[in-house]
Amino acid sequence: MTDTVPDxxxxxxxxxxQWRNVWDQYKTHRxxxxxxxxxxxxxxxxxxxxxxxxxxxxxxxxRARNQGPSLSHPFGTDQLGRDTxxxxxxxxxxxMFVGMTAMLLALLLGTLVGVxxxxxxxxxxxxxxxxxxxxxxxxxxxxxxxxxxxRDTLRSAFGPETGIFILIVFVIGITSxxxxxxxxxGDVLALKEREFVIASRSIGTPSxxxxxxxxxxxxxxxxxxxxxxGIANAIITESALSFLGLGFPSxxxxxxxxxxxxxxxxxxxxxxVLWPGLAISLTVLSVNYIGDxxxxxxxxxxxxx
Amino acid sequence: MSDTAQAPLVQVRGxxxxxxxxxxxxxxxxxxxxxxxxxxxxxFESETLGLVGESGCGKSTxxxxxxxxxxxxxxxxxxxxxxxxxxxxNSLRAMRPKMQMIFQDPQASLNPRMSVASIxxxxxxxxxxxxxxxxxxxVYELMDAVGLNRAFAERFPHEFSGGQRQRxxxxxxxxxxxxxxxxxxxxxxxxxxxxxxxxNLLEDLQKQFGLTYLFISHDLSMVRHIADRVAVMYLxxxxxxxxxxxxxxxxxxxxxxxLLSAVPEPDPVxxxxxxxxxxxxxxxSPANTPTGCNFCTRCPIAEDICRQIDPExxxxxxxxxxxxxxxxxxxxxxxxxxxxxxxxx
Numbered sequence: 001m002t003d004t005v006p007d008x009x010x011x012x013x014x015x016x017x018q019w020r021n022v023w024d025q026y027k028t029h030r031x032x033x034x035x036x037x038x039x040x041x042x043x044x045x046x047x048x049x050x051x052x053x054x055x056x057x058x059x060x061x062x063r064a065r066n067q068g069p070s071l072s073h074p075f076g077t078d079q080l081g082r083d084t085x086x087x088x089x090x091x092x093x094x095x096m097f098v099g100m101t102a103m104l105l106a107l108l109l110g111t112l113v114g115v116x117x118x119x120x121x122x123x124x125x126x127x128x129x130x131x132x133x134x135x136x137x138x139x140x141x142x143x144x145x146x147x148x149x150x151r152d153t154l155r156s157a158f159g160p161e162t163g164i165f166i167l168i169v170f171v172i173g174i175t176s177x178x179x180x181x182x183x184x185x186g187d188v189l190a191l192k193e194r195e196f197v198i199a200s201r202s203i204g205t206p207s208x209x210x211x212x213x214x215x216x217x218x219x220x221x222x223x224x225x226x227x228x229x230g231i232a233n234a235i236i237t238e239s240a241l242s243f244l245g246l247g248f249p250s251x252x253x254x255x256x257x258x259x260x261x262x263x264x265x266x267x268x269x270x271x272x273v274l275w276p277g278l279a280i281s282l283t284v285l286s287v288n289y290i291g292d293x294x295x296x297x298x299x300x301x302x303x304x305x
Numbered sequence: 306m307s308d309t310a311q312a313p314l315v316q317v318r319g320x321x322x323x324x325x326x327x328x329x330x331x332x333x334x335x336x337x338x339x340x341x342x343x344x345x346x347x348x349f350e351s352e353t354l355g356l357v358g359e360s361g362c363g364k365s366t367x368x369x370x371x372x373x374x375x376x377x378x379x380x381x382x383x384x385x386x387x388x389x390x391x392x393x394x395n396s397l398r399a400m401r402p403k404m405q406m407i408f409q410d411p412q413a414s415l416n417p418r419m420s421v422a423s424i425x426x427x428x429x430x431x432x433x434x435x436x437x438x439x440x441x442x443x444v445y446e447l448m449d450a451v452g453l454n455r456a457f458a459e460r461f462p463h464e465f466s467g468g469q470r471q472r473x474x475x476x477x478x479x480x481x482x483x484x485x486x487x488x489x490x491x492x493x494x495x496x497x498x499x500x501x502x503x504x505n506l507l508e509d510l511q512k513q514f515g516l517t518y519l520f521i522s523h524d525l526s527m528v529r530h531i532a533d534r535v536a537v538m539y540l541x542x543x544x545x546x547x548x549x550x551x552x553x554x555x556x557x558x559x560x561x562x563x564l565l566s567a568v569p570e571p572d573p574v575x576x577x578x579x580x581x582x583x584x585x586x587x588x589x590s591p592a593n594t595p596t597g598c599n600f601c602t603r604c605p606i607a608e609d610i611c612r613q614i615d616p617e618x619x620x621x622x623x624x625x626x627x628x629x630x631x632x633x634x635x636x637x638x639x640x641x642x643x644x645x646x647x648x649x650x
Contacts (some may be wrong), residue, residue, distance in 0.1 A: 005496060180558055199408060202404075203431055204398040204401035206398070213416075217416075217418040217419075300461035300463070301461070
C-alpha cells in the first residue's frame, strides 16, 4: 500500500509530534515560563540546598536566638537559635513533597470517580452519593480519628517520619478529591452526549478507549485547574495539621509549621512569618501559572494564537 | 435505479424506539416518548432512500436506531441478512464497519482535541491492524477522495470551514469501506453553496464506491435531487413511502400533500396562483399520541374512522406505500374538494 502512494505524499509534511506543538505554545505564555522557572528553582533549592547550606535545621544555638538577617544567618534565627534558611530548605522539601503527592492522589481519585460516575450510568448514583458522604463529613474530627488510630501503627511500620508522611498524604488525598470528582462528572455527562462521542460509538470504539481518547482529553482543563488549586490546598492543610499537633513532630520543620511557630512572635519579628508565607504563596502562584499555561497549550483551539 | 427484485440491503421491520419517562419521588416509569413507533422499510443496494419530515418527528432517532446506536425497543433491523437486534456487543462491533453515519453538525461531530489525521484514522485503528505508514497512506487516500488537501492532515477541526469539516466527517465514515451510510441531515448546518458541493460529493462517492444511503433531511428539494425513493415521517411513523418522481408528482397522503405545498416555487406567477395547504395546530407530543391515525388532529380530511382506527401502511400502487384510510377510495385524497382548513393564497 505504501508503495503506491504518489509523490505528493512525500511533499506533505510528515505528522509532527504533538508535544512539540504543545511546548511551542507553552513557550508563548510568559507567566507560565516564569512560573515554571520559579517552581524549578524551588524544587532544586529544597533538593540540593541542604547540601550547600550545611547548617543542621535542628541544631540549637541558644546564644544566637532571635537574630535578624546577617551573613551567617541570611534569614535570621528563631527563638531557639535555629537557622531559618536551613529550616526553610528542609521544611520546603517536606511541604512540596506532601503537596505534590497528596494532590496527585486526590486528582487520581477524583478523576477516576468522576469519569466512572459520569460515563457509566449505573454507577452514577452510588458513586455520587459516596462523594456527597465525603463532602458531608466534618473534616477535622475525621482527621483526628484517623491520625489517632493509625499514627502509631504506621510509625512502627515505616519509621516516625515516613509513617507520618504516608498518613498525612493519605489523609489529605482522601479528603480533597470530591470537588474534582464533581466537576469531572459534570463535564463527562455533557461530553457523553456530544456527537463526536456518538460518532465514535458508531465506529465501535469500546468504552475504555472511548474514555482515554475522547473523554479524558476533553476534561483536561478542569483537571489542570483542580490540580493547581490542589497543591496549594494540600500545603495549607498540612500546615493546619502541623499546627494542631497532628502532623509531623513539633521539631520537624515544614513550611506550615514554621509559619505557625512564627505567629507567636509576629509583633516582635514580623519577617519570620514573611519567609514561609512568601514561600508558600509564591510556590502556589507559580503552580497556578504553570497550570494556566498547560491548559492553554493542551487546547488546540487556543494553540497558535 | 433501484432493482426491487433483489433482496434489500437493509430491512427494517416494526422498528420501535421508545424512551421511558420517569417521574415522581421514586422515579417510576410513567410513560414513553414514542420517538419511532413501528416503522418498516427496505433499502436496496446502492440506492438512496430519503427520509423527510418536520423537526421532532423522529427522523434522526430512526436513523440512529437503524444502525444500533440505541438499544431498540422492539422490531428488527437486518443489514446484509444479519439481525442487529439479536447481536451481542462483540458481534455488533464486528458489524460496525458495514454501517457508518454522517452527522448533522460537523463542528460537534469532530473531537476538537484530535487532528484531522487521527480523526479519520480512528475507525482504521479500531478495526484494522495496519502499520502507521499504511494507515497514513489510507488517510491520505481518503482525504483525496473527499477533496481535502493532504497538507491539512495535522490541523485541528476548528481550523476548517463548515464544508471542510463535513468532508472530514465523510472521510471518517468512508474509512472502513462501509456498504450503508446513514446521512443524518448532513447539509442542514451548511450554507447553500456548500450544500450543493457536499451533496455532489456524496453522489460521486456513491457512484465510485457503490454506497447505499439513508438520507435524512427536512429539505424537500435536496431530497428530490439526491434520493431514489422517499419516505415521509410524521410523529414517529412513516406515512408515505414512494419512488421519488411518484411522490413529488402524485402525493397521496394528506400530510405529504401539505408538506409539498409548503415548498415555494421560483416562478412568481405560478406561485401566486398556487394552492397552499395550511395545517392547523401543532404536532401532538410523542409521549401522548392520539388514538387512531397519528395525523388525525391536523388532517384536513379526517373523519371519525381516523380517530378510532390506525390506518394500515399498505401498498397502493407498486412501490408506493401509504398509511391513510381514504387513499385509493375517494377523490378526497387530492385534498382539493375539502373545505375549511384549506386556505387559498
